[in-house]
Amino acid sequence: MLRPLGRRPWTCRQCLVQRQTRAFESAASQAPRSHIHSIPTDNSAPRKNVDDETLRRIFDSQNFWKDFSQQRSADVSKRAGLVQNQYLTSPDGFRAFANASLQKCQVIVAKVLAAETLDEYRALARNLDQLSDLLCRVIDLSDFIRTIHHDSRIQEAATQAYALMFEYMNVLNTTTGLHEQLSIALSKPEVTSHWSEAETIVAQILMRDFTTSAIHMPPSERQRFVNLSNDISQVGSAFFNGAEPARSQITFHANALQGLDPIVVQQIKKWNNKAPVPTAGVVPRLVLRSVRDESVRKQTYLATRTSSSRQIHRLEKLLTKRAELAKLSGFNSFADMTLSDKMAKNPEAVSNFLTTLISSNKGPVQEELAQLQQMKGSGLQPWDHAYYVHKRVLEYSQSRRSRELSIIPEFFSLGTVMQGLSRLFDRLYGVRLVPQETAAGETWHPDVRRLDVVDESNRHIAVVYCDLFSRPNKHPNPAHFTLRCSREISAEEIAECASLDQSAHPNDGMATAVDPQTNTLRQLPTIALVCDFQEPVSNGSGRPTLLSEQSVRTLFHEMGHAVHSILGQTPLQSISGTRCATDFAELPSVLMESFATAPEVLSLYARHWSTDEPLSESMMRSMEMDRTAHGSIYGAVENESQILMALVDQAYHSIPSAEALKNGVDTTEIYHQVFSQHSSLPDPEDVRPRTSWQGFFGHLYGYGGTYYSYIFDRAIANKIWQDVFQSGRASVDRAAGERYKNEVLRWGGGRSGWQCVAGVLGDANPSNADGRLVEGGDEAMREVGRWGLGRDGGSV
Template identity: 70%
Template sequence: MLKTVRYRPWTCKDCLQRVKSRRTLATAAVSPNHVDYAAASKFTKQRDDDTLRRVFDSRPFWREFSQRRANTSKRSGLVQNQYLTSPEGFRQFAHTSLQKCQRIVSKVLAVSTLEGYRSMAKDMDRLSDLLCRVIDLSDFVRCNHPDPRIQEAATQAYALMFEYMNILNTTTGLHDQLKTAAGTPEVASYWSEAEMTVAQILIKDFSNSAIHMPPKDRQRFVNLSNDISQLGSDFVNRAEPAKSHVALRKNSAQGLDPVVVRQLQKWNSISIPTLGVEPKLALRSMHDESARKELYLATRTSSKRQIHRLEELLSKRAELAQLSGYSTYGHMALSDKMAKTPEAVSNFLTSLIDSNRSHVQDELFKLQAMKQAPPLQPWDHAYYVQQRLTEYSMSRRSRELSRVPEFFSLGTVMQGLSRLFDRLYGLQLVPQETLPGETWNSDVRRLDVVDESGQHIAVIYCDLFTRPNKSPNPAHFTLRCAREISANEIAESAAMDPPSHPNDGMATAMNAGSNTLRQLPTIALVCDFPEPPVSGNGPPTLLNEHSVRTLFHEMGHAIHSVLGQTPLQSISGTRCATDFAELPSVLMENFATAPEVLSLYARHWQTDQPLSENMIRSMEADRSAHGNIYGAVENEAQILMALVDQAYHSSANGPINSTDIYHKVFSAHCALPDPQEHSPGHLRTSWQGFFGHLYGYGATYYSYIFDRAIANKIWQDVFRAGALSVDRDAGERYKNEVLRWGGGRSGWSCVAGVLGSNNPSNADGRLAEGGEEAMREVGRWGLGRDGVSN
């Protein structure tokens, strides 16, 4: 569909007036508030580095820093968008963008000349950008802004543009014109690789909207799509077990925390819910195996209503795929992914099972030795893992490890990210004061990304602290994608009454070495960390190791957006294949706790002493121990879920017995016994009813572990191949072969390029071709056992 990812740029009315006065395009990128990063000295770089730590660690410093422009008469729209100074501005923003869209649509529909067809890929990309700049930003604001009036205004803008986008996706003339352009040799040979890629993506999106179907089939397609959407929402939001509670005798719960027992006690028995945290605690701690068994089976048995929802969802997806000309929904969903086919995904997953099997057997052997007899069962795993973890924690130097967060203040971690990016890519994160109205909350920090030449290349808004009603889920949002802005767009914006900015006031810059204005990526990072103290006394926000890895993960997405600045926004940054999108973020997790990277930033919040080598070794030993206790079995669980997902979406249209398929997969591949034979009254377990990702990731659940396998390979063969993981040559190689392409290059070409032709896994260039053998090869690389359960 026409919807894509986006970013943003800025200039002021004075700049636009210069355009009207026929000054050069370079002049239009300058504003009275422009920061001349090119003039930065070594002292300035050090000052920015120190400031970066203090704006996140010291609330008094942040108040002073953020108030520097608070009394200025100049106000900014939200995230610099010139329209968004009030709720009414969202309506104006949407309607102005809509009018620009309509002009482009009229132009494309009227094209009949070779010149017109040659400009069509760029025209359609701009149309997509206009839709995205409203939809993406409005969607973010309605979910994250604390003001209900702003939320409602953003929701209305979102709905208006989303409705128009759906109309365009069924406008046959756009589809036909684009196909004509792509099929004309004089046009295709004229287009750049990026233009051809965008044209192919948009043609595929039109096809996914059933635009090529006769009216009767198209209506059936729409009806099925609506049914799938409703069923999927119900499946995710109405998951329910067959039994809401399990009643046990009180003495059967020995080992469970007495506080929890008192909360659940009813006379001489306890009633444990089958959803939530309580059953997890019970399965880890209750000594009575029969009690664990009863609870385990109940927690993995869904209600009949929920299973019916799932099977109806799967059936309608299969019908939709066949209506669209695909043999199965899996073939439809994977056609534009790296995997291409369900068979290729199965090759990857079964190969991964094999590479993981010896580690699984090693873990289970040690747990079996603890249980002795009878054989280890599925309901035993969490219990004996917890016992091993307890034994380990009693033997390790827990006092030393408990002090680790003291070396990970939020400010030092942000400082570390900036220093890492400087060494790998020549980039720096520079704190920047915001104008009144620019952010949605006073605790949001703005960082400008600056390269070695002093060029401003991106804006990142960091919303990292907890507040009431804020989602606890960490996330990366691309509010506007990078792309080149044409001279015609600048002239069009200057001619508006009143004059407008070609990027709605959001960040822009000149392309280095050219006279071309470009739209800079604008990004929001959202986390839910505790706030530093208001007074400035006491410790700042301190992060545990998991939170550090989370922040590095989200910044991995951001750096993909920052460096993937393609000429067209439809392939910019994270706009790439679903099974390639997590690679940069997963790879970044490896840097978080690498000793060479820790030496860049891990400092005690109070004494500024570095994290000692002894503590770094203790952290490594701790991760390794936890991975050796349960890492491989958790990997297997993820693989099994991906196999179930593939099996469900590889079925042709017809009745689907999801429970049969689920148990068939587990019986064939799970190292622990399948619990179905132990279910009372032959009522088999049906855990698939709780697998909510079956809706959002239908046929693509393998993507995360696929990217983990690739990330581990790149980490070992590229970044760990030399003496240091922060080697600039490795960073440049990764940037040039992977990050800078966004979605404009095949993921397989990116992987083959960064590993290089001398890598044994890439012999004869086999990876660049992709296909089933390449997927099997990635499976052989394995997942490792560090950093599981992210």
Template identity: 70%
Template structure:
């Protein structure tokens, strides 16, 4: 049900007290109006000020490219007597603050639960959807932020405190999901015509989502079964976390003789060598380097097999997770977990997903065979094996580089400093949507690392609409995986909440101190979306000499991808948080991010930002053409095999979550299922007769977060390609405001408040052949057919 997880705060505790007194002394003036008036003096962004806009644009590049400028910029608040908590949350100034944050939020939740359970009047039922949305928001405030902090904060004490806060609220959320009184009250509200007619479209959508979530929580079951549901949900959460963080190979090293590693970089060999042997780690970059470069096939085979064998402990975690998910689905009235997970998704059924994936893998097969045939010709006599693929691909890439790759292409990263790319993102958003990114200094205690940059998102009227914390540089023990985190969703804050916060002892901030702003269209306060973007790029030099952080084309696309999620959160500002931003169907959530990858290297967009870090010279047309030719060449070398690998992972995900709970724990052999899928669909599968067999599934962390929905990446890529071609005309309208507004208004602004198929149908328009007779809006298997959606990956 409830698991849908300017420069300064608008006021402080003293201001709240002063405003509360002001409200009492001038009752004709609303409290929200008083907040708005008080806020005006603290806003730094001025509408239509070209000088300020140019200054912000320049600063954006410099805060990421110049450490000396960043040091000066970020230290303007260092000596401030005012301190704050993490992301300006007033509670999170110490590890103990997480406990206070969780318990205070829990008390607020309990008051709302008591209020909803006691409702007996028509007015009470009319406010129920909004009350339950606030309950969801209070839970997500703690769960989302604590989950992020426990994974990204360097202080073990804060990690532990965040973990405890997360566990407390997550368990309470599962209890609420099985509280029959809440379900009964909401059902009664939704069955009352006078109530439903008073609800906004957003309130109706939230009510439908919550009723569906209740249904998925075995709400109709006897108390014993409901308790079992809570226990299973908690077990799945714990197992999932252990599975994601516990990936490990069965063997830590493969020990080879020095003579058998010929071809591997001598520097790497020297670092690894122990006497006359070379232990190759089976977890990390060294194993991948060995597979790409060692000439001896037997050595490659040994490394390949070892790097694809998970530890027994990890496989046991996965199989326990799959078993408990199957049991949870059965308890909730579904035949499999896949049926449960897909019931409210765009695909709707496992059958639709299976047909989509098998059609796609069939369409991709010819290109795969062509790629492998070229590699086979390089190996000549012996048949090509899985452990040969990376080695011969690398040889083809090197041959291509020597014969065709121009010298100027190797200089492309010089035009992609991190600062210029961030500038490009801001300029692109300004062109398409009328919003831009503004660097903002932070208060002491606001960020979890001194290298984290804060960006405020500002619209054309100079209004502050979102906060993005950018943690983009590498550091020890930091996850290398790029990610977008929603730390807090957008929503309207009611006058009742403001009054409640003001009456607390001591007075509190209605958004826990985090960013808020007045809604320009109504006399209401909004909590602004607060987002964290995490990447693992090299740091710029400390001395200031030499180039700043320079990105490869792949890294540029990665950053555009993650910022695609962010702009969905920024522009999807619905009145209720349950449908805000990326709180949408899982198989729709990747659409904005995948589409953003196409913008990254479109010539019109490159002209906005790709400039040499030192000379400021723009990327030339010939270099853009070389980049496009290089992408096409590399795509012909290994693109189809990479596509097949993605489809295979989605098929494995579907096979695992199509398991029934009837057979018991021992019926699940994840390794056997993995090999069945690969032997059926993979063009170059792992050996079936090896002992032990490969068990790569233990490294597939997305099996937890995307259980039964990993196809979403592939599915959304197909939709994104369709929108890119039909709305943005393959890049010819890549900075066109009309196209941007259409995409914003039909897709981004809805968050999860509109069916994904309706968004796709809306942005493509009635005249689009794919949407003839409105068939896309109906969704499901029919809409996913090849001749309707135009199944393809694109470049």
């Protein structure tokens, strides 16, 4: 299977990058279709009420869903392709889809390479954006289908389509004429002066991607770049998948494990009363939380944080290869290379943000540790933290938790939560979710629900496929996928498509609509939301899928990505929706988590699945007290752990390339330097051998140099929540929603993240009064660090 070679000019900047543990985002493009699916233009209250109730029932009632889904899908004569793609009616359709897209790509490449006149150069940015769209529409959709579909024939066909287009993308990455033509266009004022702001931004993005993809280098150096990129991919993958402790187990006498669940002790105990504790998995975590003997906890802590020497070797090889790649590309370090197009711009700015943030978090950390210290009565050690936190949580649970909290999930059926999201979007942005019957063959599994997004004029603006229930062999991680982005489709493009194939739709049959303001055909965002919730029981009780508070937050988080894709409808797909700077991409999703349990938002939707009784104010207060209590027990320390991990990531990737290549990288020494300087609870200096937890830090591969991004967006989200949405008091306020939509969401990647933040906070905000945010830079990064993270805790 072909592997990505690093930054690609022809695919979205987040495409092909798997985000471990959080969302896996594939920012794709979308193309037009000649048949425009329309929704009845009835936006009256009765129609909205019917849609609203239907939305709840299609997720909460299996019988209702069965009847609803069979209205169109039973008509096999009108069989559609997957996600309405006209080609994907059979496994062979993937080959036809890839070949048709490839043919269109070749026409555009020939046109770009032959450009000579001013008009031809003025069309260059849009042509290259369309080329990127054609590649992404195959790569993103095929990559998604091959991982989600249950049919092995479909999986194989999707994999072949993916490989074919990926190989062609590699060819484009070595087509120097494309880079040369874009350079000529950018050098001509009579060309650039005619470009729109979106065209200028896309041209600059593509040129930057060319620069970091070695296309401008001499052939020998370009080949070396490709080889290094391949090496990094292989070593990085081995590192990510190869985490292992130096010792596989530690053996204790069973009597030393007092406090551990007796059932667990029985499971691991041997005939001679010895109990080997594995150093990976759930058991060692249970030991650290519950075993009373401190020496047992200490040995377990040290063993579980000490990596094998071969895993450390993989990491140090990965870092050295990255340093070599950065040097070849003309950058001082890998962090300089990877941060050049981010909001942070350089590693010094990231360091400023993280050190300021850790200082602003220090007071709450000391408060938490002081409470644990008081419980222990003597020097608190790193191996004590989980144990005493667990004791505090248990004490709180026994003294404060009420019956009200235990029945909270009964007010969070999946259908009511989806209903709440639609009502919230309607209040804030004037868009809502409308259940739509699917044609036979349109979805990859019978459980998938289709929702169309409509605005207040009842215009169709997006499609969301919801695959929210668990099933065998389905990946359990929640995720948002953009299967096709929004973009304008020109009349010329429609004509060219027809000239190639009279039966072809310019958007492959997928959703389109006419923009009433410009009378332009648009391809609509097509999105997939994937979760792993249990299906409603079918025992006749009518009991729906009930979500925990954490699951509700997860669903709101993924819908935050979706609403960015829905509302970020730019003219060009390269900057549409979530296709923005990596360290800005999580802002909408993180902010959405705050809406999930705000009292004003809960009042919109939280109702008992059986009685329809609304969640009471006392229950809302109980939920808030519970979150506050847990945040005060471990939230600040959890925040510090995330900051420390980001500091380690920066320390590794900011080493000057020449120094790393000359002296190598001692990852264990650097790890302990960072923790000794910044951690409130570092390993004691006399602990030998030293721990090497960095070997378990798999995100060092996928997030190399950018691990700070999630907590950076958390700090910005907290500030917007406090100042724009008034910590929840304006959480359903239309004025606040329009302000956030117009200053942040609608731009996608077509505006600097700093301009978005400055715009939504406003000139009157003290943090922005002197204009320090608009241009970004070191002081702006420090300012975000001062905003802090709150006390909720959280990890990528």
